[in-house]
Amino acid sequence: MDFEQSPDRVVGTAAVSSGGRPKKAPVPVKIIVAGGFGVGKTTTVGAISEISPLTTEAEMTSASVGIDNPGQATMKTTTTIAMDFGVLTIDQTLKLYIFGTPGQSRFAFMWDDLIKGALGALVVVDTNRIDDCYPAVDYFERAGLPFVVGVNTFNGQMSYSLDEVRWALAIREDVPVLSFDARFRGSVRDALLVVLDQALDKAIRQKS
Amino acid sequence: MTYPDPDDPAHPARPSVRPFLQSGPLPAGGYRPTHTDEQPPATEQTTALRPFVITSGRTDGADPDIGMETQVTASPGAGPVRLSPEMRAIVGLCFEPVSVAEISARLRLHLGVTRILVGDLRAAGQLDVHVLNNETPDPETIMRVIRGLRAIT
Numbered sequence: 001m002d003f004e005q006s007p008d009r010v011v012g013t014a015a016v017s018s019g020g021r022p023k024k025a026p027v028p029v030k031i032i033v034a035g036g037f038g039v040g041k042t043t044t045v046g047a048i049s050e051i052s053p054l055t056t057e058a059e060m061t062s063a064s065v066g067i068d069n070p071g072q073a074t075m076k077t078t079t080t081i082a083m084d085f086g087v088l089t090i091d092q093t094l095k096l097y098i099f100g101t102p103g104q105s106r107f108a109f110m111w112d113d114l115i116k117g118a119l120g121a122l123v124v125v126d127t128n129r130i131d132d133c134y135p136a137v138d139y140f141e142r143a144g145l146p147f148v149v150g151v152n153t154f155n156g157q158m159s160y161s162l163d164e165v166r167w168a169l170a171i172r173e174d175v176p177v178l179s180f181d182a183r184f185r186g187s188v189r190d191a192l193l194v195v196l197d198q199a200l201d202k203a204i205r206q207k208s
Numbered sequence: 209m210t211y212p213d214p215d216d217p218a219h220p221a222r223p224s225v226r227p228f229l230q231s232g233p234l235p236a237g238g239y240r241p242t243h244t245d246e247q248p249p250a251t252e253q254t255t256a257l258r259p260f261v262i263t264s265g266r267t268d269g270a271d272p273d274i275g276m277e278t279q280v281t282a283s284p285g286a287g288p289v290r291l292s293p294e295m296r297a298i299v300g301l302c303f304e305p306v307s308v309a310e311i312s313a314r315l316r317l318h319l320g321v322t323r324i325l326v327g328d329l330r331a332a333g334q335l336d337v338h339v340l341n342n343e344t345p346d347p348e349t350i351m352r353v354i355r356g357l358r359a360i361t
Contacts, residue, residue: 134218
């Protein structure tokens, strides 16, 4: 048939396949969600992510001194941990990744890799176990990464006021302490917006 | 395949064991080096390759440019070459931009292994790795993220 051999048609298909396939890669940005055991990091990631959180395994190595055997030499320990993460497409050219990471100090060294290029961090706190988040707070303070302390209120209940949490953590005045509910998207969004606010402040300060 | 609970403090850290030896299916009692000319019994079926086998034993040397969120796409001009099943699977995922972390999660490949393989595929011209030229995020980008986040309900 006539139209099958039409050069226009052939060119047309070729244009679609070559124009449609290689999509321009979006710019990735990331926010870290850190905290102790079971404080709601994965819930936080899942609440804001447009996909159900994915898990990746990463190996961790850290030099640790045997606490139980103080006489022994420094030993290198390795372990495999799982990290949950989620994605939020801001637009065609910008994607936000949210990485939930275990907050134990024995994993702190791997944060160097993780925070490279990160906008900031949300440290999730359970008021019943405030000290679980100390390593994360210590680390981000030293690394100079903008961070926000978010008290996960679970059922809208907090054992301590935000001021008490701030006092217990002994953090600088300019580090925001807020409460949020990890189960609700709007609540997580607002907490992340405070992180981004801090990130913006830092970026503007660095630029000027 | 089940993943260890990231929050599980009891997850044992085995000292002096190379990282990639840890995530594979290990016999009870941990890794025991076997004599080289000892053949494994023919009846013994391995269900999965140990991760370090896939990287030819390399546990290090991942390109520092390749981060967890780094975007990867299949190279449009890549010629047909023979690839390992893992590498083929990676290229197959990259028909549209995808992050290294997503590749690792979707293929259930260790993150360290994924980074090494992505680096290899990049060197082989099969993948385009979109490395950002400015590491620290600029205010305009952050503003866009803020506007985007505000827009969600």
